Amino acid sequence: MSATDGTGPLLEVEGVSVRFGALLALSRVSLAVGHGEILAIIGPNGAGKTTLLNVISGFYHPYEGRIRFAGRDRTHLKPYDVAGLGIARTFQNVALFKGMTVLDNIMTGRIIKARGNLLLEALYWGPAMSQELRHRAFVERIIDFLEIEAIRKTPAGRLPYGLQKRVELGRALAAEPELLLLDEPMAGMNVEEKEDMCRFILDVNDEFDTTIVLVEHDMSVVMDISDRVVVLDYGRKITEGPPSEVRTDQTVIDAYLGVPHAS
């Protein structure tokens, strides 16, 4: 899929700090994500999880530190350039294109794979048309994969929340990303929908060999599907490791439950 050599981590975040005025949202956070890994980022509210995703996807730029993707520095790229590198993401509050059909939403996700030629597109002829059909065929595979065949012509805004989340995952997958950032993919879902989503995430990781970084509050999900867990608190990384270790780590328990004050 890309020119990475397979050695070394896919994504490296080195000592990244982000500041909003006086608030230090991230403070010298470092982490590395290996090829094909599922990494979960957890932490209490306001720990800086979403900020970290926003830095990786280029919405914020760190005031110190570096971000390397596939061995190249990309600290200061814009969001639309980040997409071209092979990073896709979903949002905490679903950010679908509500007026467009499910099909169009996912087709839009393929836009970086499309080449523009205004004249041919105006005539809907030749390469412009065959390109449309090629992308349609690929998008249909995603639609099959996510089991949303029945709603492909439905406007996204009319779908229930759980399905919207699924369509958003489909839109991110359409770009054939190497790295998929998922911001709370299970938020607001019932148990069944969560199970479906877990299955899709594991399948994506398995079948397309996509590296996944997810932010999630549901601990049982995190413990079940992630290979490694990074814990943030007040903008700092307090620990990282396999789920079984993180679960029993005293600093993590303290971060979530608070520390008794010595009186």
Added chain:
Amino acid sequence: MIYRTAGQFKTTYASDQAIFPIVQDRVVVTLALVAAFVVPPALASEYWLQAVLIPLLVYALAAIGLNLLTGYAGQLSLGTGGFMAVGAYSAFKLSTAFPHLDIVAVFLLAGLVAAGVGLLFGIPSLRIKGFYLAVATLAAQFFLIWLFNKVAWFVNYAPSGTITAPDREVLGVLVTGPNATSGARYVMALAFVAIFGLVAKNLVRGRLGRAWMAIRDRDIAAEIIGIRPLRTKLLAFGISSFYCGVAGAELVFLYLGSAETLAFDVNQSFLVLFMVIIGGLGSILGSFLGAAFIVLVPIFLTNAPHWLGLNMSVALQKHIELMIFGGLIIFFLIVEPHGLARLWQITKEKLRLWPFPH
């Protein structure tokens, strides 16, 4: 023929992606288009062609242009009149400076000039959104009209300040100027709106249309997918202004014959915006329906008292006309806020199930 889709199976993605996937639609649209080219020039009276059909087609083109920008790309613009003026004055300058230039080329070049101006005034759209952008485009409207009033070069130093369409031929038939028949001018306007309507439809169902709608619906998500906001918005401004520019040139060359800047004042901008809103934002068909509504309803209301045999003073009639017209606009917006195009779509869906809706 009954509106049924049973038995029409799509076996390729190409047939599913077609403009009119349903056979009946294809037949009706083809017939309507052929009829539009043949029937009115042969049968319609001078009044119908000149006062009804030609302005309808010209405004439909302008409405398509604004719909691309506002309905699809979500950028509210009140500069339509200004961009139409750019097209009209460019067409006038081009056709008088180069008398041998083909009039079709003149229209297209005038559209390109308007596209350039539109691009320029689209730059603020990267920073400004919604109503604030509308106000910024209003500046374009007033500045452009002021410019054409102020600089006599644009009207070739005519003391009256008007621009007049010269006589020009297409394939040996006079299509512009005082001596052109209304039938010829009608066919010219129809050809343009048919071709550019198709082009608009092709653009919005492809890559560019999806990029526009993505920017309209969620600009942040669009950016993360790899859509460049500035380039996409500027393309919308450019292409939209091209349509408005050609429509402006047609307004003078095919409809009015001669015009001053007054023909392109801010009322024109509002008129086209109303067409787009009433017809349906984000619908090419809606642009036609909206233009038809705004052009036809006042004419109908003007003639209605006469048909009913009522005698009333012209002033009273004019007032009643305005009141009913306003009432109708409110009525249609309450019945279907998404415009006449949605109403039509719902009708079609019901028709497919009729007479067994469950």
